[in-house]
Amino acid sequence: MSEKGILVVFSGPSGSGKDTVLNELVKADSNVKVSVSMTTREKRDGEIDGVHYYFVTREYFEKKISENSMLEYAEYAKNYYGTPAEPVDEMLSQGKSVILKIEVQGAEQIRNRYDDVISIFLMPPSLRVLEQRLRGRGTEDEETIQHRLFIAKEEIRKAYDYDYVVINESIESAVADIEAILCAEKCKIERNKKTVSEVINNV
Amino acid sequence: MSEKGILVVFSGPSGSGKDTVLNELVKADSNVKVSVSMTTREKRDGEIDGVHYYFVTREYFEKKISENSMLEYAEYAKNYYGTPAEPVDEMLSQGKSVILKIEVQGAEQIRNRYDDVISIFLMPPSLRVLEQRLRGRGTEDEETIQHRLFIAKEEIRKAYDYDYVVINESIESAVADIEAILCAEKCKIERNKKTVSEVINNV
Numbered sequence: 001m002s003e004k005g006i007l008v009v010f011s012g013p014s015g016s017g018k019d020t021v022l023n024e025l026v027k028a029d030s031n032v033k034v035s036v037s038m039t040t041r042e043k044r045d046g047e048i049d050g051v052h053y054y055f056v057t058r059e060y061f062e063k064k065i066s067e068n069s070m071l072e073y074a075e076y077a078k079n080y081y082g083t084p085a086e087p088v089d090e091m092l093s094q095g096k097s098v099i100l101k102i103e104v105q106g107a108e109q110i111r112n113r114y115d116d117v118i119s120i121f122l123m124p125p126s127l128r129v130l131e132q133r134l135r136g137r138g139t140e141d142e143e144t145i146q147h148r149l150f151i152a153k154e155e156i157r158k159a160y161d162y163d164y165v166v167i168n169e170s171i172e173s174a175v176a177d178i179e180a181i182l183c184a185e186k187c188k189i190e191r192n193k194k195t196v197s198e199v200i201n202n203v
Numbered sequence: 204m205s206e207k208g209i210l211v212v213f214s215g216p217s218g219s220g221k222d223t224v225l226n227e228l229v230k231a232d233s234n235v236k237v238s239v240s241m242t243t244r245e246k247r248d249g250e251i252d253g254v255h256y257y258f259v260t261r262e263y264f265e266k267k268i269s270e271n272s273m274l275e276y277a278e279y280a281k282n283y284y285g286t287p288a289e290p291v292d293e294m295l296s297q298g299k300s301v302i303l304k305i306e307v308q309g310a311e312q313i314r315n316r317y318d319d320v321i322s323i324f325l326m327p328p329s330l331r332v333l334e335q336r337l338r339g340r341g342t343e344d345e346e347t348i349q350h351r352l353f354i355a356k357e358e359i360r361k362a363y364d365y366d367y368v369v370i371n372e373s374i375e376s377a378v379a380d381i382e383a384i385l386c387a388e389k390c391k392i393e394r395n396k397k398t399v400s401e402v403i404n405n406v
Contacts, residue, residue, distance in 0.1 A: 120390075121392075123398075123399070123402060124402070125402070126402055126405070127402060127403075127405045128405070153403055156399065156402055156403050157403060159392065159395075159399045160392060160396065160399065162392055163391065163392060164387065164390040164391060164392060165390055165391075165392050165395045165398070165399060166390055167398070176386070177386060177387075177390055179383070180382070180383040180384075180386035180387045180390075181383075181386075181387040181390060183379070183380060183383035183384075183387070184367065184380075184383045184384040184386070184387030184388070185387070187323075187367040187368055187369055187380055187383075187384060188366065188367060188368075189324075189362065189363060189365055189366060189367065189368050192368045193363065195326075195368070195370070196326065196359065196362045196363065196368060199326060199327070199328070199329055199330060199359055200330075200356055200359050200360060202329070202330045202331070
């Protein structure tokens with residue numbers, strides 16, 4: 001129906017499975033793209049420019065900020081991280097839905113810029129499941145796991161600020177829910193006023 | 204996610220394919236039910252009580268109105284038509300989504316009673332397609348067809364008052380859109396506050 005793509009802010013606590021779900025979603029639906037962030041930090045081994053991040057200089061990043069060309073950005077550990085507007089706008093105008101995997105703070109900046117952005121919060125089915133997943137990685141000691149669980153609990157409180165909550169019971173169900181949300185959003189009357197008026201006026 | 208079913212007001216102009224789409228939807232998804240209306244008019248040949256309508260006496264219908272047990276009702280040609288609340292509430296509490304195929308006036312009455320009702324308007328892809336469908340029936344003369352098209356145009360203007368617009372390009376796509384809308388609505392944060400709080404509190 002609606003021809004323009006939908007801009008989606010996508011968040012969730014560490015261990016909720018954001019990357020896995022988004023990878024499967026993009027494979028399943030060629031009309032969905034995940035935005036690539038821009039950063040000034042050093043490229044690590046195995047990282048590919050334009051895939052994991054756009055790796056740029058500090059000078060370039062600050063130029064983009066001054067040109068108001070960043071959808072959202074923040075500085076961590078003396079490096080900038082953010083979402084450049086241009087590729088997002090281009091994908092949206094091609095009818096692709098664009099998913100921004102960002103933190104709640106970034107989500108706020110996006111909402112100030114786009115009035116029709118939607119937001120989805122990915123949740124683990126329970127803290128027990130989240131704990132199992134964090135332990136399953138086998139890379140963290142007990143103290144780190146307990147700290148991550150504490151942070152996750154705080155992060156999940158932010159779900160109330162999102163439009164939709166998707167519970168990651170399984171990758172398949174989470175992907176299906178997100179696809180349904182995108183499909184339903186395209187049917188919203190706000191996105192179809194032109195279509196309705198074209199039918200009435202027999203265009 | 205959300206355990207309670209979703210109440211859906213479903214409308215569309217004559218010839219938009221409401222019955223066909225709903226029949227297929229109910230076949231495809233056992234969690235969706237279509238509400239049966241109640242009427243005081245005479246049962247016609249082939250009509251089954253409880254399937255096409257609940258056929259009741261005028262006295263019984265007026266009792267239901269006085270008990271505030273009708274979700275919506277109207278009187279046409281000296282007969283009452285309306286939606287009894289009890290079966291709808293029962294299906295909703297069983298987690299079934301319930302579709303009310305009603306007119307825009309009825310939709311307004313429903314909204315006054317339920318604050319979380321959603322509304323879907325089924326549209327033909329164009330007036331040309333609607334005209335073809337009406338002619339395809341082969342049962343109406345030119346004047347009737349022109350009159351129906353005029354009415355349809357007026358009815359389509361009401362689409363702006365609905366939450367969602369589904370364009371009946373094909374039965375399959377319309378059914379898929381409605382299923383997506385129901386799935387997305389179940390992910391809305393408003394319907395999941397309890398779930399989020401249970402995860403946070405580790406229930």
